[in-house]
Amino acid sequence: MLQPATIQALSRRDTGGITWDEVAEIALPAGPLALQVSLGDIEGEIYAQWEFEPSLGGSIGQLRIDLSTLDHTSVVLTGSQANPVARDFTGARLPRPGASLALFVENRAVSPAIRRMISVTCGESAFVHWQQTLTPPAQWFYVEITNICNLKCPFCPSKDLLRPRQHMSLALAETVFRKIADYIAAQSLGEAYVQFRPMVFLHVMGEPVLHPRLQRVVQLAHEAGLAVAVFTNVTMINRQNIGKLIEAAPELVTLSVNTPTELGYAKLGTKDTLNDQHERVKSYLRERAEAGSFKTAVDIQYMSSKGDNVRGEGLVQSTQDVWRLFRRWLAINRSIHRHQNVSFRSLPRLQMVDMANPLSPHLDPSFRIPLGYGVNLTIKTACSFGNVTLPKGRKVRPTRFGQCPYNSPFQQMVVFVDGSVSFCNLDYENTVNLGDLSKQSIEALWNGTRMTRTRNCMAAGILNEPVCQRCLGVVAPS
Ligand code: SF4
Numbered sequence: 185m186l187q188p189a190t191i192q193a194l195s196r197r198d199t200g201g202i203t204w205d206e207v208a209e210i211a212l213p214a215g216p217l218a219l220q221v222s223l224g225d226i227e228g229e230i231y232a233q234w235e236f237e238p239s240l241g242g243s244i245g246q247l248r249i250d251l252s253t254l255d256h257t258s259v260v261l262t263g264s265q266a267n268p269v270a271r272d273f274t275g276a277r278l279p280r281p282g283a284s285l286a287l288f289v290e291n292r293a294v295s296p297a298i299r300r301m302i303s304v305t306c307g308e309s310a311f312v313h314w315q316q317t318l319t320p321p322a323q324w325f326y327v328e329i330t331n332i333c334n335l336k337c338p339f340c341p342s343k344d345l346l347r348p349r350q351h352m353s354l355a356l357a358e359t360v361f362r363k364i365a366d367y368i369a370a371q372s373l374g375e376a377y378v379q380f381r382p383m384v385f386l387h388v389m390g391e392p393v394l395h396p397r398l399q400r401v402v403q404l405a406h407e408a409g410l411a412v413a414v415f416t417n418v419t420m421i422n423r424q425n426i427g428k429l430i431e432a433a434p435e436l437v438t439l440s441v442n443t444p445t446e447l448g449y450a451k452l453g454t455k456d457t458l459n460d461q462h463e464r465v466k467s468y469l470r471e472r473a474e475a476g477s478f479k480t481a482v483d484i485q486y487m488s489s490k491g492d493n494v495r496g497e498g499l500v501q502s503t504q505d506v507w508r509l510f511r512r513w514l515a516i517n518r519s520i521h522r523h524q525n526v527s528f529r530s531l532p533r534l535q536m537v538d539m540a541n542p543l544s545p546h547l548d549p550s551f552r553i554p555l556g557y558g559v560n561l562t563i564k565t566a567c568s569f570g571n572v573t574l575p576k577g578r579k580v581r582p583t584r585f586g587q588c589p590y591n592s593p594f595q596q597m598v599v600f601v602d603g604s605v606s607f608c609n610l611d612y613e614n615t616v617n618l619g620d621l622s623k624q625s626i627e628a629l630w631n632g633t634r635m636t637r638t639r640n641c642m643a644a645g646i647l648n649e650p651v652c653q654r655c656l657g658v659v660a661p662s
Pocket of ligand 1: 611
């Protein structure tokens with residue numbers, strides 16, 4: 185039985201004309217607990233809840249956030265610098281009584297630069313304070329280890345890429361990972377870090393499994409002290425590559441099946457059937473279970489084309505599609521793990537709001553439906569890469585005003601296969617080109633003139649980069 189523990193807002197403070205509840209207090213009991221946090225009233229209620237429960241071989245828990253006014257990519261519950269405990273919908277370790285926890289909540293509706301930190305000390309009083317800056321440290325790192333791809337997905341501009349096709353060299357990968365790790369350490373990002381561990385995503389364009397030294401690349405990131413997310417379109421997931429992935433043991437593998445239909449699958453430029461694709465996912469899950477490789481979380485990902493502005497057919501269209509996929513993969517996942525004695529919650533808990541509308545915009549793009557055993561179903565809106573890959577009959581009228589819905593210039597660093605850098609992973613041709621990470625420091629690139637100008641403009645609601653003007657432009661029939 186979970187014991188409740190509640191944080192209450194005790195006072196209010198005015199910051200830049202916005203009133204926030206401030207100063208929270210909490211006493212957490214030892215042992216199993218449920219923790220609820222009410223963050224007060226900011227353009228409607230912000231509500232956050234964590235649940236933790238102990239289990240065999242270590243304690244795990246769940247983090248739940250009502251995303252109605254939050255940028256959900258920016259919610260994190262951390263422990264000590266070395267031991268953060270949760271991010272978004274990931275499993276979380278039960279904090280030891282007396283451990284310090286911190287929750288960071290970013291409200292992009294107010295300003296991309298405003299961030300709220302709630303620090304909770306188990307068993308002691310807690311406090312809240314503000315961090316307001318226009319030059320926050322980079323926190324999301326995408327590293328393109330290859331820009332070569334074997335598919336031609338309609339919604340992806342990879343097939344028309346103008347940049348030279350290549351794999352990232354091991355020497356460059358090592359340099360990039362070391363610089364990211366050193367930067368994170370120098371910025372003391374452990375507690376302030378937006379993710380539950382300093383993670384690099386080995387993907388921008390291209391199919392990472394095509395990199396001939398993927399295992400070594402993951403190893404280099406691990407040696408630098410980084411957690412690793414590997415994305416794959418699944419088509420190359422054969423016995424050999426499954427073995428490599430299991431041995432490399434990245435912290436997250438995203439198996440992007442993309443589409444639930446044969447039509448959609450054929451449109452990706454594939455050469456076999458959707459059933460073959462499903463069998464590859466099952467093979468990976470089976471091998472992962474048999475190897476006991478539960479350190480690696482798995483997302484089974486599908487694309488949604490709900491709305492007018494996504495190119496591609498046969499993608500997820502409706503809530504019913506989502507729950508059909510959920511039932512299918514839940515049964516498969518349980519069957520694969522039925523003999524496993526692992527410390528993951530096998531019965532996923534779902535919130536009614538999630539059940540009601542899994543395609544609601546505030547849950548996208550990383551809405552995860554837990555399937556148990558560290559496996560999630562992920563539904564993501566197929567994007568048009570900043571209104572580049574629009575469907576036929578639609579065109580964009582760029583705008584000079586707006587703010588990035590993903591806060592990218594305030595938190596995202598993208599390192600392309602040649603070491604060049606942008607602040608947005610939708611800038612797939614690197615039109616921004618902040619510089620070269622093989623020759624310059626992250627600080628020089630992130631705090632340079634161009635980056636600073638972009639952030640200052642955006643904070644004032646002005647878009648100075650053409651890629652952003654197009655991305656936030658108005659899409660209408662042509
Ligand atoms: S192109 Fe600009 S506005 Fe669009 S997601 Fe990237 S940074 Fe944000």
